Amino acid sequence: MMLYSIDTPPRYVSGPLHIGHATSYSQIDFVARYKRMRGFDVFFPLCVDVNGLPIEVEVEKRYGVNPKEVGRKKFNELCREFAEQNIQRVRDQYNRLSISMDDSIYYRTDSPEYRKITQLTFIDLFERDLVYRDKRPVNWCPRCATSLADAEVEYRLRKSGFNHIIFKMDDSEVIVATTRPELIPACKLLAYHPGDDRYEGLEGKTAVTPIGDRVKIVEDEAVDPDFGSGMVMICTIGDKEDLRWVHKYKLEIDRAIDEEGKMTPLCGKYEGMAVEKARRAIVEDLEEECLIVKKEKIDQNVAVCWRCHTPIEYLVTDQWFLKTMAFKDEVDGIADEMRFYPDFMRTRLKDWTSSLEWDWPISRMRYYATPIPIWYCEDCSSVVVAKREQCYVDPTLDPPPVDKCPRCGGPLKGSDEVFDTWMDSSITPLVNRENGSNYPMSLRPQSHDIIRTWLYYTALRCYLSTGQKPFDSVMISGFILAPDGRPMHASWGNAIDPIEIVEKYGSDCLRYFAANCALGMDTPFRWNDVKRGAKFQRKLRNVVKFVTIAQDKSQNGDRDLRPADRWILTALSKVMEKATSYMDEMDFQHAIREVEDFVWHIFADDYIEMAKYRIYRGDGEDRRETESAVYTLARIGKDVVKMLHPFLPSITEELYYQLDPEGSIISWPEPELRDEKSYDGGEKARSLISGLRALKSSMALPLSSELSSVTIYAGGELADFYDEIKETLHIRDLHFTDAPPPEGAERVGEFSVLLNDR
RNA sequence: GGGCCAGUGGUCUAGUGGUUAUGACGUCGCCUUUACGAGGCGAAGGUCGACGGUUCAAAUCCGUCCUGGCCUACCA
Known part of the structure; x- marks a missing residue:
């Protein structure tokens, strides 16, 4: 049997499913059920994701614990326990939504089996020289005390204080405008635009920062003369633009801020202050010294941690990197090889890939994640990687593969670093392959917000492991917004619990709504669609009731189709062809509409009315005509119920049983007859x-x-x-x-x- | 700043060159049809975001602009 494999999104179980999940898993389930009916053996694993920051942050909050205080082992246990409770709840919810995932293929991302594969892929990359350890600037969240990849950084609009500060020169002064006066101790250069005549001739001269450092003044094209005072202070390191200048002018990097977001000894009297506090303090001091000539507020997009929304810093630290920049073209090529539903979502992936500027920092200074299988020599800092047969291995607990450093004989210490959890999530096709899937997998379903992460990283990692694309097709679902068009938030009171819908109307009605959401688009939740689903089910139930009443009048089945029967059977064939091609294109909205319109407005409104006289007339009339009507009614009843089955599994199973207690709903129907002449007449x-x-x-x-x-x-x-x-x-x-x-x-x-x- | 998507009766929505522009919800009117009154039949309601262009013909194609959403970048 042909295999159709679905890379189920492992639900991140920091809480219960919301209506957006319910909708997108329903859409995945439409594909799974349809493909089963088409005769495929469908690989559709049940899986959950638990690794990483969101659960850690939740556990810190809920139990009021700090991982540094309770220790790595205890903290991980708490995370595991917390995850466990949510996994059960999410599994129940899947069942109530009639999502037909196969729980005989189950994985969770914190299992030793899963993490083992993450570690093995790392060892492979290590041996192929595709990962390296280096000291370089990375995004850093001071609250979470870890490095972050670009994909984990978000931007928040914020009003920032913009201070115009006097920098003295030998016989004059310049004004420098900055939002980050606390970085003055790390100021290395001042720069202005070459065409800015206010500063003509200052190139090469020296100014003195308010805390007494002498810095050089340079001309640089990248400076915007219209912004602020047109004179920029370049610090190590305030933002990405600073990084470019650091590189260009080969500046020595000073650290004004440490891993916990506190000012370093470099900052003199501000040492130990948190960033924000230091900023206020230095502004106050400068004001006292009358060095601030103007203070204003400006709008600023501030880079923040995706999880806790703390403003990030750029810190120079030792990190592991995966060589991603070298494979931009390959990932781009893979994007072209996969089918996208809808097609324009391919652009998102390609845009992201081409915009990347740095290699991927894959190490994190966190806890509930896969340990990096590495030991360091305490004397010479040499790196010892785990042997494959050791994995899964936790270097903070398990012994290294060799007793001492192979280079200098020094003692080895296990790394306490873990992987970015996307290192785990990006290998789901490889994990599925271990569990019986084919490769490339048939379908990756996911939402558009994680194209830059899950999809990009999977394409990259799977390419590095297999040299091939990971998927034939990618299906991108949208978000479900509140009925008011805004995102749902508990605090706004506009959130809708999918279980509430299931309890009021049944899972089929929620799925009816899901079928009417276009892929890739954000859709406000529509109670109307749910209610329409309920009405349609009522109609369907009544249609089937009529068909069964007709079936009861059947005697020998000996038939002679009238043109009216040939007309409706031909119409059914046309509907089937359209519905089938819509299903093949993942166009659920049109597929269900096609069948619904046919059932309601052709079959029920017209054919059933036309056939009634043959069903209700007396025994003396033409039996063969009555048998034909019964046959046609039953045939169409069964086939439309089948075509609706991927969308409305509960009611269609029940109704199919009424129509055909001996038969089975499991096959997708095939056209029976085409008679264009009768069709036109009908x-x-x-x-x-x-x-x-x-x-x-x-x-x-x-x-x-x-x-x-x-x-x-x-x-x-x-x-x-x-x-x-x-x-x-x-x-x-x-x-x-x-x-x-x-x-x-x-x-x-x-x-x-x-x-x-x- | 760049990219993508969208803008159609009160609300939501179908519709990528061709008769009177689809349907749902809501509103109004009529009807006990031996499947369904939580139904059926019908009515009212639209300058298809704006302007320009291509065409015999544009909601549909092209250009410019406006509005909204998302992604991305970002000024110290």
């Missing part, structure tokens, strides 16, 4: 009949009332549907004629009709 008959029903309605006649005589000016065109027209509209005498319609004939669709008894 379409004409149905528009005529519904037009005449509307006409009766507009004359305030009950639909069951009898019309004594009706003439239709259509010649033989509708002859095949004579009985349907006569019986459905309760016409005693029906005539077709080629004659031109007289004055007073009603126009019904493309035909003229004369109601003779009016």
Whole structure:
């Protein structure tokens, strides 16, 4: 059997599922169920992610513990316990949403089996020289006391104080505007734009910072003469632009701020102060000395930690890096090899890849994550990597592969660093391969916010491991916003719990909403769609009830299809073809709409009405015609229920059983017949009949009332549907004629009709 | 600043060159049809964001702009 593999997003279990998760997992489930019906063996693992900062931060908050105080081991136990509670809850929620993940394929990212694979891939990269350890500037969160990758940095708009400060020169002074006066102790240079005539001739001269350091003045194109005073102080290191200057002017890096966000001894009397406090203190001092000529507030996008929103610093530290810059073209090529649903999401990945400027720092100074399988020599700092057969290994607990440093014989100490959790998350296709998946996997479903992380890192890591793309297709779901169009927040009171919907309307109605959300788009939650789902289910239930009533009238099954039957069966074939191709394109919205419209407005409104006379008439009439109607009703009932099954699994299973207790819903239906002639006739008959029903309605006649005589000016065109027209509209005498319609004939669709008894 | 997506009746929505622009919700009117009154039938309601262009023909293609969302970058 062909395998269709889905790289289930391992749910991060820091809390319960919200409606956005419920929606996107429903959409994944549509694919899984559809592919099973198409005969694929579907690989759809149940999995959860637990590694990393969010759970650590939650545990710190909830238990009021500090990992440094309680120790690594105890802290990790607390994290594991906390995760455990949430895993159970999330599994229950999956069940209540009818998500058909296979719990015989289960993984969690903190298991030794999973982490072992992370470590093995690292050892491989280490041996191939694709990772390296270096002292260089990285994003640093002072609160979490760890390095961060660019992908873990967010920006927040903030009002910042902008201080115009006097720097004295031998016989004059210059004004420097800065938002970060606390970095003055690390000031290395002043710079102005070459064309700025206010500062002409200052190049090469020296100014004195307010704390007494002498710094050189240079000209630099990158300075914006219109911003601030046009004179910039270059510190080591305030932001990314500083980094470029550090590189350009080969500046020696001073550290004004340490790993915990406190000022270093370099800062003299400010040593030990937190950054913000030091900033206020130095501004006060400078004001006292009358060195501040102007203070203003400006809007500033401040880089913050994605998890705790603390402003990040750029610190020079020893970190492990993965050589990502060398593989930008390869990842770009992989983006082109994968199909994207919707296609424009490919651009997001390519834009991100091409915008990268640094290698990926993969080491973190945290706890609840995969340990880096490395020991360092305490004497010469040599690196000893774990042997493959040792993994999973925790160097803070387990012995190194060799007793002492192979180079100098010094003692070895296990690294207490862990990996960026994306090192774990980015190998899900490799882990799935271990669990029976094919590779490349068929589908990666995920949301658009983690294209720069999960998708990018997976493409990169899997390429480095296999030389191939990780997926054939990528399906990107959007976010679900509150009904008011804003993101849902408990504190705004606009959050909707998916379980609330399930309890009120059932999981199928929530899934009906999910089916109507376009991929890649953010959709406000719509109660209307849920209610519409409930109405549609009611309709479906009643349609099936009618079909089963008809089935009860069946005797020998001996049949002779009328043109009306051939018309609706042909219409069904067309619907099937469309629905199938929509499903293949992951276009759930159109697929369900196609089937829904057919069920409601063609099958129920028209065919069932046309077939009723054959179902309800007495035994003396043509049995074979009645059997044909029963057959057709049952065939269409079963097939539409099947086509709706990926979306509405609960009700369709129940209804299918009523229609076909011996059969099974598990196969996707195939077209039975195509008869274009009957189809065209049927379409004409149905528009005529519904037009005449509307006409009766507009004359305030009950639909069951009898019309004594009706003439239709259509010649033989509708002859095949004579009985349907006569019986459905309760016409005693029906005539077709080629004659031109007289004055007073009603126009019904493309035909003229004369109601003779009016 | 760059990129992507979107802008259609009161609200939401379908619709990538061709008759009177789709449907849902809401509103109003009518109807006990042996599946369904939590239904059926019908009505009102739209300068398809703005302007310009291409075309016999534009909601649809092109250009410019406006508005909103997301991504990305970022001025010390």
